[in-house]
Amino acid sequence: MPDRPTRPNRRTLILGGGALVLGGATVAAWATRDRFEGDAMSPGDALAAARAGDILLIDIRRPDEWEATGIPEGAAPLDMRRDDFAAALSALAGAPDRPIALICARGVRSDRLSARLTEAGFTRIIDVPEGMLGSSAGPGWLARDLPVVRP
Template identity: 60%
Template sequence: MPFQKVTRRVVVLSLAGFAATPLMAETTAELIAQKKLSVEDAHDLALEGAITLVDIRRPDEWALTGVGVGAKPLDMRRKDFVAQLDGLVGGDRSQPIAVMCARGVRSKWLSRQLEIAGFTQIIDVPEGMLGSRAGPGWLRTGLPVVK
């Protein structure tokens, strides 16, 4: 069996005797289909080019925490937000787009609005940068940021 890149999405699913067999927990398509991603999966998929990860917070929030590596900063309050988002995905509204805010409240709301606007693969990152009930968030997980 050829060597395969192992990412954080690897889990031990079965034990045969004393040997553990790592298997991919979920494929990229399965992760995207869930419409929610952990910050780790969002980071990995953005770096792989499988999704466009968009940090929808305000510029003052980006200045305080930085922007996650792999994420595109785009303030959701911009009047031309949808046009700018279209530009990020080359006008292809069927491309997978993950949205992230501070704690998952704005990203959940915006996910629904973008689906209404005709984007077909919107994914929420409910942990956000600061953490929520969904998880510890980008910063406490220790994922890299750009200031």
């Protein structure tokens, strides 16, 4: 006689449903951790503000990324992986209340780093969520044909 599939009992269904709910809550919490909820700026506005001296624009990408696409005009390149990143950023900013805008490739790293810097006590962090290459926030620095400088 062939094996008959067993039906789950009520306890299995309840425990399985609870596990799914808990798993979903865990994924939702992970997906929203380190999310920046402060100011944002478009690439064009960031360029204008950097040119006017109203913000310090920081390109937080890696050196190989700077080589591949160039660095936004008016931005200072500062690799976010540096052990002394916060200290180097403070030195570049000069004043603790100077507005600092962060740009990366697609807005993911700048979003997370903006949240962490805010938690670390930086008070005027601005995210450029489109990044260099574009994101769901918009086409990005390069697609907007904004100027870059070669490292």
